[in-house]
Amino acid sequence: MGGLGKTTLVRSVYRSQELAVWKHAWVTALRPFNPEVLFRDLALQLQKSIQEDTAGATSTRAIALMKIQELKVELARLLKTQKCLVVLDDISSTSEWDLVKGCLDNAGRIIITTREKHIAEYCSREYKNMYSLQGLKGAAALELFTKKVWKDNTEKTDFVPAMMEQARIILKKCDGLPLAISTIGGYLATKPKTAIEWRKMNDRISAELEINPELRTIKTVLMRSYDGLPYYLKSAFLYLSIFQEDQKVRLARLVSRWTAEGYSRDRHGITAEQLGHRYFGELLDRSMILPGGDVKRYDGKINSCQLHDMIREISILKAREENLVLTLEDGCCLSSTQGPIRHLVIGSNWKRDGDALPSVLDLSHVRSLTVFGEWRRFFISENMRFLRVLDLEDTTKLRDHHLYRIGQLHHLKYLSLRGCSCISCLPNSLGNLRHLQTLDVRGTHILELPTTISNVGKLQILHAPSGRSVLDREIDKYCHCICYYATCGISGTCELLEAFRASRAFRSVHYQDGTKVPRGIGRLKDLHTLGGANVEGNATVKEFRELTELRKLGLSGIDRKNRMEFWSAIAGHYHLRSLSVRGTPAHGILEMFAGPKEHDDLDGCLGEGLSPPSWLESLKLYGKLVRLQDWIHHLQNLRKLVLESSYVEQADAIQALGVLPNLAVLRLKVDSFLGKQLLFQNSAFPSLVVLKLDGLGDFKSVLFEEDAMPRLELLKIVRCPSLDEISGLSVLTSIKEIKLDVYEAGKSLKEQVPSQLGEDQKHVIVNIY
Incomplete structure (x- = not known):
């Protein structure tokens, strides 16, 4: 991002004594980009640096009058005469590099600075020629801040604890950005060096960035990054100001919301979801967003992101300017002059009464409502008739009866109740949401989806709770006690297990893995992601044959009665890339009471002409396998395989996995191999x-x-x-x-x-x- 010190670092190299024998030329790409101006600037610098004394030397005046083709010829001639270092600062597109690189073939060395990773990759002949500059960490950041605050080291005193606490808050907001650290440190150098003064800075840093001339440099530099975004990324980026400070935003959550809002749409053979992933990648490459800390080290996948605190301040200011996002939080002032709101965010510390929301704000234009913290019944107003996104993830005190009127939000496209642990059922009115595309209820206690779910014909993503639920809590506790005794090696555990297995309590345990899906699921023709479904003992398995757009499927309840019907139903699913299947009985707390012989085979019908879809890239199987080597070789595109409770006894079955040409990740988990x-x-x-x-x-x-x-x-x-x-x-x-x-x-x-x-x-x- 801007402000990391790319130009400063290159300039220190450019001016170093070690390169004194080289001739130099430095140009900064102007906006809009003008190659003729850039070529003329380069030629004039090189002509002055080389200082030709020969009769054939071109005069400065002659260079100033040259057209673009003449300038190209002159540049090529000048670069041949001596070893030259050329710096091109702030290149912002690959097309700019294409326009100039042909004229620089004779340069001894070229250094380019850019904010975008893909441009660096494009310009570099080898990956080792790229250098991604990182922010200052820990002691280095504190050292820079200290140097700026105490300009004269003779005045320097040690930080008292209260000042150090505020200094760390300032550095956290700067998050290693040298421009921010040095600018804020320089500003505080002119103020009383007290914890109270520094706390004032922390409390009003958003306003200071906007109105303080001494700090406006930070905003100006960072705004260049925003201004350089193409139009389609600007709205997508500002949308991130909805989320809280330091919050790690999951890629799937963000892309689904972008799609619901219309920032990402189907076009030219690419789906809205694929386009959203591309936008995410572009924002990462431009350093407008940062990886969320869960980068998978050995495959490079980034599944979440967060905003640098300073970039977030910029996004909040810009979103507020454009009346795009309003966040209600402690201390915010509401007035009747507030314009129409598109995205409403209710912060975790907003504690106003029920009349505050409808009386002051015009909510008729609200398209998304995001709630952090505690739910209150008046958050959804009757005026929110055009609401498209309702994101209540991890909201506390949300109860089943609060959702009874959810069916009145006819325009809703995204609904997330993820992590709302007090929710145990969904209302039948859910079937009225004919435009709903994403429903995420993971982390709730919902055991069965309403029958009306089959009416939601545009549903594309359905995440149901996949956790296992023992309905009798006393038996659940008893099972945990036995597991604990067994782990600790307490004597008499085996006898206790046998007694429990023979008891009426064990025989009456109602144990469910996943969420039951009703008949009619096959009517959801647009469904491409389904997770947490339980198909045990019902007639929905054959309906999976109708879900031909499935790309990701996770379900449980496959047994000897329905396994052939299931594998046959999905065998022709060309788009399916990720599959997770759990057998019965469920594994986990009751696993210790059922030996391998009591488990139904997951793959007893596979082999001999029937196998999982050949285009699978990820496969997770939780259950007994008896014919692994008969069908696994068909999955030539498989990249990830996870096995658990497979009870494979022969090493030959594991060796059969070794011929898969693309398998990159193999996890053999509990009881997968005996x-x-x-x-x-x-x-x-x-x-x-x-x-x-x-x-x-x-x-x-x-x-x-x-x-x-x-x-x-x-x-x-x-x-x-x-x-x-x-x-x-x-x-x-x-x-x-x-x-x-x-x-x-x-x-x-x-x-x-x-x-x-x-x-x-x-x-x-x-x-x-």
């Missing part, structure tokens, strides 16, 4: 990057043969109490990190593992605990 040894053979798993073995109780040893897993970067083995041998680590040529959870049986691994690593593996991070 064998004692895993042997990863020569040339097996050619694309595997992550291998995780978790909860394999009888597993004793793992061996890597020559050329096995040539791309493996992370090996993680946890909760494997019998493991006492790992060999062949030296053949893992790409390994970067090894994590081991060592038990009594494998204490020797603490010495065994590091000793196997060769000279070229000294960089490998080894965590053994």
Whole structure:
């Protein structure tokens, strides 16, 4: 982003003594971009720097009169004469680089600064030529702030605790941005150096950025980044001012809301969701948003984002200017002159009475309502007839009866009750929401969707609770006690288990995994994401044949009665990329009461002409597998595989996974493999990057043969109490990190593992605990 010090860093190199023998030229790209002006500026600087004394030297006046083609020829001639360093500052598009690069072929070195990652990638001949400048961290940020506040070191005194607390708040808002740190520090240098004065700065920093001439530089620089956005990204970016300070916003949540608001639409063969992901990527590349801290290290995926505090202040100011977002929070002043509001946000600390909302504000234009904190019944006004987005994620004190009139919001496209733990059912009026595209009720206690859900014909994304629910809480507690006794090795646990299994209480346990979906689900033809569905004991499985647009599916309740119908129903789903299937009985608290023989096979009908859709990229199976090697080879596009409670006994079944050419992530979880040894053979798993073995109780040893897993970067083995041998680590040529959870049986691994690593593996991070 702007203000990180890109230009400052390059200028220090440009002026360094080490490059004194080079000739220099520095140009900053103007807006609008004019290549003729840039070429003339370069030619004049080089002509002056080289100071030709020959008779053929071109005069400054002649260069000033040249047209663009003549300037190109002159530049090429000048760059041939001596070794030259050329700096192009603030290039903002690949087309600008295309216009100038042909004239700079003879330059000794070219340095470009840009705010956008894809431009840097485009201009760099090699990835190593790119340098992504990071903000100042910890002590470095505090040092810069201290230098600016105490300009004369003789006046410097140690921070008292109260001042240090305020200084840390200031630095947190600056979040490593040198421009902000130095500007605010310089401003505070002119003020009394007290905690009270610094607290004033923290309390009114938004206003100071706007009205204080000394701090306006920050806004001016950061606004250049906003002004440089194409029109379609400006609204998408300002939309982020809805979310709270330091909040990590999930990519899926943001894209679904953008789509509901119309910022992202279907066009030219690309879906609104795909376009939203592209917008997200562009904002990341331009450093307008930052990764949310959950970047998956070994596949580079970024699933959430957040705003730099200073950028957020800019977005709030701009959104307020355009009357786009109004946030109600403690201390905010409402007046009758407030214009029409498009997006209304109710902060967690807003404590006004019920008359404040409808009497002062014109709510007839509100398109989205986002509530943080505690729900109050008057938040939804009858005037909000055109509401498209109702986002109540993690709202507290929301009850079932508050949703009875939800069906009156006929224009609603996005509804999220995620994390509202007091919600246990949805009203039948939900069926009136004929325009609803996204429904997210994860984290609630909803066990069954209303039958009217089948009337919501435009529904595209449906996330239901996937957690397992034991309805009798006393039995639930009893199960946890037994699990605890077993874990601690308390004597008599086995007898207690047998007694419980024989009891009437155990036989009457109502145990449900996921949320029951009603008949008629097949009418939702636009559905492309369905998660948390339970199909046990009902007739909905065959309806999945009608859901041909499914891209992501997660469901439970597959057993010997419905498994063939299920696999047959989805076999032809061309678009399906991610599939998660849980068998019955449910696994977890009651798992200890049911042995492998009591589990229905998930794949007993697969093989012989029937297999999961061949275009799958992610597959998660939670249940017993008996024919894995008969069908897994059909999934040539599979990139991620997770197995749990599979009870695979033969190592041959695991070896069958090694031929999958694109498999990058393999997780073998609790009771997925019952064998004692895993042997990863020569040339097996050619694309595997992550291998995780978790909860394999009888597993004793793992061996890597020559050329096995040539791309493996992370090996993680946890909760494997019998493991006492790992060999062949030296053949893992790409390994970067090894994590081991060592038990009594494998204490020797603490010495065994590091000793196997060769000279070229000294960089490998080894965590053994």
